[in-house]
Amino acid sequence: MAHRIPTPSVPAPDIVRCAYMEIVVTDLARSRAFYVDVLGLHVTAEDDEAIYLRSLEEFIHHNLVLRKGPVAAVAAFAYRVRSPEEVDAAEAYYRELGCRTERRREGFTKGVGDSVRVQDPLGFPYEFFYDVEHVERLTQRYDLYSAGELVRLDHFNQVTPDVPRGRAYLEDLGFRVSEDIQDSDGVTYAVWMHRKQTVHDTALTGGNGPRMHHVAFATHEKHNIIQICDKMGALRISDRIERGPGRHGVSNAFYLYILDPDDHRIEIYCQDYYTGDPDNPTITWDVHDNQRRDWWGNAVVPSWYTEASLVLDLDGKPQPVTERDERSEMAVTVGADGFSYTRNDDGSPEGFKLGTQL
């Protein structure tokens, strides 16, 4: 296991929230059909190279950038900071960490100004910005409101081999832990961390990384998520519904995972809970609790554990992926070798739903 990432002597930047993700897609028209025609995200701007999309209640320029490129991957996980000065703070912070940084006063994407991008110690391309173009917030544009409307960007989810190492790094960066999954030997399988007052702005999922597990958008109500499934059925792309819908144990949110045309995973998510108090109780789930990932005990499909998107370095080249050394959550919980329980008083493995797992 790699050594701990040192805590810089300079203050961490004051991060407000996860703000947008930039992803590389291999066929812009095909991706537009998915994100705009199927999911109904709103186009702020577009050209031959990129499409800038936002959710209904967003007032900054975009929550998602689709950029045309040869290899499907993630170009940036972008966070908004509290003031222009905090971009300087971010740059200084990562320089002290010895990370490669790149500052662009005019921004990396349309509609966003002064920004710094870094290759962070876990290998992820992080961006920090404050300056951004305000656009029409469509909150009350119910004339545009689709039956499966996405109203906010909710969070990122990152795959990394060593979760405790990543967790300590993000805690230094000011993130606070809301929930995690562990086993009785102290192995951590995943952790949820937030800046805004929800369960997470990002989460770390243990696995081969750095990779992007998913980016999540919120709906208002559960039926909005069901409509997305129904619509994908009507379009005969139900095979792009990977997992769900269901109720998460962790976060308590109602969820759905779908795959875009490049296999980037999108979560649709609603109704987690308020975490804004300084002593918000942290919840630790037992990895063997069969309701941790799905409160109803429905199966997690293996691809959900194994597949994820590559991430790019600042030159636009895919980062190499390091294998996880520790036990995988899938191995310890799924199938003949795994162990899960439904009722933790007896811990009996009969909790499995017969035949729903490999």
Add this chain to the structure above:
Amino acid sequence: MAHRIPTPSVPAPDIVRCAYMEIVVTDLARSRAFYVDVLGLHVTAEDDEAIYLRSLEEFIHHNLVLRKGPVAAVAAFAYRVRSPEEVDAAEAYYRELGCRTERRREGFTKGVGDSVRVQDPLGFPYEFFYDVEHVERLTQRYDLYSAGELVRLDHFNQVTPDVPRGRAYLEDLGFRVSEDIQDSDGVTYAVWMHRKQTVHDTALTGGNGPRMHHVAFATHEKHNIIQICDKMGALRISDRIERGPGRHGVSNAFYLYILDPDDHRIEIYCQDYYTGDPDNPTITWDVHDNQRRDWWGNAVVPSWYTEASLVLDLDGKPQPVTERDERSEMAVTVGADGFSYTRNDDGSPEGFKLGTQL
């Protein structure tokens, strides 16, 4: 394949709707906890031997009778007919069919009067009655309305080896087909049949029978069904959620299948469609269409295909089960030997969700 059941010369009884099911449970208190405490059905009457339950909007005495007995099974599928005379018609009809019948002027269950029970040609215990005690219809008793409220009995589902034979018999009895599942060789796997103006009052599922596949109750909205899952998670009985929630292809209803303490299967169901016109279009699904059973292409667990409840003869003894000769739906669609498609224009088997099937 058995020969066709003859059409009687006397008129079929005029059936209004499926009205109640009587099931034998092995532990009355444990079943009460499930149906009353978990599912919130309303108790019309109860004693040491039986509990009479109804759904919120019901005005007849009961929709479900739990009767204590040594072997979990179904004692009756009861239909309401249009008038007292139609009970006579039912008796004459089944006598001509050579079926054993039993007429009780005082009824077989509390709250129900003059009734006839028959062992029908498929081996199922059917009951027909008109006379019934009216009770308070709780439609507007929102003070009693739980978050997962069951508002109506919707339908029965029966397992029988020879679906076309059963279908012809039920058509003679006045049922009309709304939907079915076939393959290109003309094998029928299941059929949905109605008297009231919904997709079904009963359905035939091809398999070893006679057995009872499930009894279904309706909710008003989809979130009511999600709440039942959430509650079963809270009670740590998520392993009793067998399948779903999901959207059916057939019937278009939002659904959930759960198991009672004796493994009797209950469906929770909402929002199918109106079928009352005489030329209501019948829908035939291809057995290989991966969205026929779940519109989102989610896996049907094997137990759903293989498990079902025994049914009793008029002496209260379990009916012997006959194996289905024809192909099983599970065999032709699930796993390495099966074949399913998501998009029927190409018929490619890639539609499978990787790893979610045996």
Add this chain to the structure above:
Amino acid sequence: MAHRIPTPSVPAPDIVRCAYMEIVVTDLARSRAFYVDVLGLHVTAEDDEAIYLRSLEEFIHHNLVLRKGPVAAVAAFAYRVRSPEEVDAAEAYYRELGCRTERRREGFTKGVGDSVRVQDPLGFPYEFFYDVEHVERLTQRYDLYSAGELVRLDHFNQVTPDVPRGRAYLEDLGFRVSEDIQDSDGVTYAVWMHRKQTVHDTALTGGNGPRMHHVAFATHEKHNIIQICDKMGALRISDRIERGPGRHGVSNAFYLYILDPDDHRIEIYCQDYYTGDPDNPTITWDVHDNQRRDWWGNAVVPSWYTEASLVLDLDGKPQPVTERDERSEMAVTVGADGFSYTRNDDGSPEGFKLGTQL
């Protein structure tokens, strides 16, 4: 009060359900914007003179015809009958009643075949037809499903001066009463009558008539109705929301009343209850019960009581309107002269919400 309408010696036609309404609108483009762009009804066909619209789950050609004309009015309340022969039965029935009838083998509207239109004894233009063009039923076209989707035509509502007279006539015609509003002197203010297994296919509202009070479309869930309000707010036509949303006492449905560009009133409606049993309990509401029209006791706006659409005779001329002789529901319940109670055990008039009524 007019004498009772005689019961014909010939059988009444076997009516299946309310099927469509033909309305005259004064500006076809403006009405199209309302029914298609705002409400999302689906266009089956259209030309310079008329637009044929249907709801999502409909398989017959249309549920609403908008026809261009000089005076906003209703040209037909059309019912589907069970067979072609029942059109003959309808013609014979109304001839014996001495009503003017007009038979057209090719139908009165596109997509509908052999039909008879009559000027019924109450002055309404009724149509009866069986033959109809089947069109794509959009039930599972969730790619077309809007957030406020209308899924079925539910019912008509007619204004007539003498409700008991109209009720007896409709009972002869085969309609059954589900609910009514009366006072302790036996005055009937309104009655709900059905053929299909819902609370009504049509209702009679006491007032100056013959006029059309409203035509109602159903949604799947309550949030769909809320979305229609939200969208009308976004379009700054909230002044076209006349009443609601709310919960009806009568019928228990969740409702909304809106006005089209010609002031034709449209109800959006969901979740009434099953009425298909022959002994379905009839509910009589006291006119002074403040929860009869709105279960939450919210005010009925006066225009809802007083305004309605003209209806046409078979020559396309507006029928003259006859005043109601009896007490009006508005007069006996609203404002200083009226009397309503919330709790019927004390009958105290304090139940009024202060200041919400004229």
Add this chain to the structure above:
Amino acid sequence: MAHRIPTPSVPAPDIVRCAYMEIVVTDLARSRAFYVDVLGLHVTAEDDEAIYLRSLEEFIHHNLVLRKGPVAAVAAFAYRVRSPEEVDAAEAYYRELGCRTERRREGFTKGVGDSVRVQDPLGFPYEFFYDVEHVERLTQRYDLYSAGELVRLDHFNQVTPDVPRGRAYLEDLGFRVSEDIQDSDGVTYAVWMHRKQTVHDTALTGGNGPRMHHVAFATHEKHNIIQICDKMGALRISDRIERGPGRHGVSNAFYLYILDPDDHRIEIYCQDYYTGDPDNPTITWDVHDNQRRDWWGNAVVPSWYTEASLVLDLDGKPQPVTERDERSEMAVTVGADGFSYTRNDDGSPEGFKLGTQL
């Protein structure tokens, strides 16, 4: 108009959120029946003098204290601060303002520790605390989840004569404005102010004050609010539904106002929007915009403008009420003397719904 409240030289306490309200009720059993049996709030503790209630997702001891007393009034608007030291900060802050303060190390209410209460410059009894007993967070106790479940305390609403004066004071205290209502002469009628990342922790409504306008609890979805109405109808207390349900223009939330047995006003509220960015756009509504208070243009009942609860001083005596000097929102918008529009491009007063206002 009173002069501006001076800004203290010491830092304002760092307020996290509105946390609980303590109200005096005249009949504890009657209030318990309302808050526990009707609304389903969860009892953390109770004795002969007081009942401590919390919402489903709360982890601190209570969100509402019902205390028995002779005069219905509000004893405290309590805010949670970020650390124990911030209680000191609050005490110092109000002392510099010359306000009466009272510090209790053991707290004023059960389950809350070191606290300071103050009579603030507007006459309201504010409390600040950090130390609190953690209790079971019931988030996933779906076995306790009622159909109208209240999941969070959302905000307070205070009536004060001089809104700009109060606004400046609360901005000094660290609150940020999300929305307000003004007219073209610069008169401010109401303002919404937040600490947590929602539209408000408290709002100021112009009127005779200091009084408490309402305290608001959030539900997950809109149907939960409809259920509360339905239940109040079933209990024949629909006359305690004062206004709504509806969609707010301001805040965009779906809302309902109901009255407790002492006429304390409770709002049920859901789905406003995220306000956590430092440059969250502030929305100013024109007081004449008929959709500002209800997006659907439904009437605001006069009592909603005129009625409110008294507040207590630190001795438990009702604060005297000062009349508002400026124009009242009701006077300028409702009825014959008022002016409202639905479409602001023409500003025509025809936007009124005929007959729905005094």
